[in-house]
Amino acid sequence: MYHYAVTEPRPRRCVLPFNAEAPQVADLRRAVRAELAAWGMLTLVDEAQLIVTELASNVIKHVGQGTAATLVLDADADQLRVELHDISHKEPQSLHPTSEEESGRGLQLLADLSTAWGTTRTAVGKAVWCELRIVRDESRRRIQRATVVMEAYGHTVGSPAARLTRCPVLEESVTSLILDLLHWLTAHGLDPDDILDRAQTHFESGLNAVG
Structure with a gap:
């Protein structure tokens, strides 16, 4: 209990x-x-x-x-x-x-x-x-969180963590991760376009706040 x-x-x-x-x-x-x-x-x-x-x-x-x-x-x-x-x-x-x-x-x-x-x-x-x-900069915290996720994802698909620091491999891994997420959204009956639009809106809002 x-x-x-x-x-x-x-x-x-x-x-x-x-x-x-x-x-x-x-x-x-x-x-x-x-x-x-x-x-x-x-x-x-x-x-x-x-x-x-x-x-x-x-x-x-x-x-x-x-x-x-x-x-x-x-x-x-x-x-x-x-x-x-x-x-x-x-x-x-x-x-x-x-x-x-x-x-x-x-x-x-x-x-x-x-x-x-x-x-x-x-x-x-x-x-x-x-x-x-406690990091006051939300953008920095999101980047740190994304880095951890990407390293974990690299282990899952068999890419050594050290290779993820190289831009071409990192870009390919990001693309694969986004593709996996799109499949996951569709499988759960969610609208990928709507999710992407909302994420883009939040991203642009954050950039405007920083600027």
């Missing part, structure tokens, strides 16, 4: 006890969105949700389904700190898997998204933590 959140006043701190079960991961994602929205930190929602999903999934897979755990969000004016406490002293899986390994991909994503991360031993187990810097 999903537990209620305890939110303390400034400095902002939210404590979310939960049981490590797949259905509760979605509950955690929703709780994180609601909390960050209340704190005026919507620009961090996507990254925070990805990190929370990875950390909670890691507990389910490597500590045990149904394990009692706690998610803690701490925020100040410059950064958001995400901590996930569990009852195991076992360190997270390797950050640098070989090409044959899949475990560790999520933690590599965590390292790419955060400015710092680590593991701290506690009296009953450990806490895996990471920090997200």
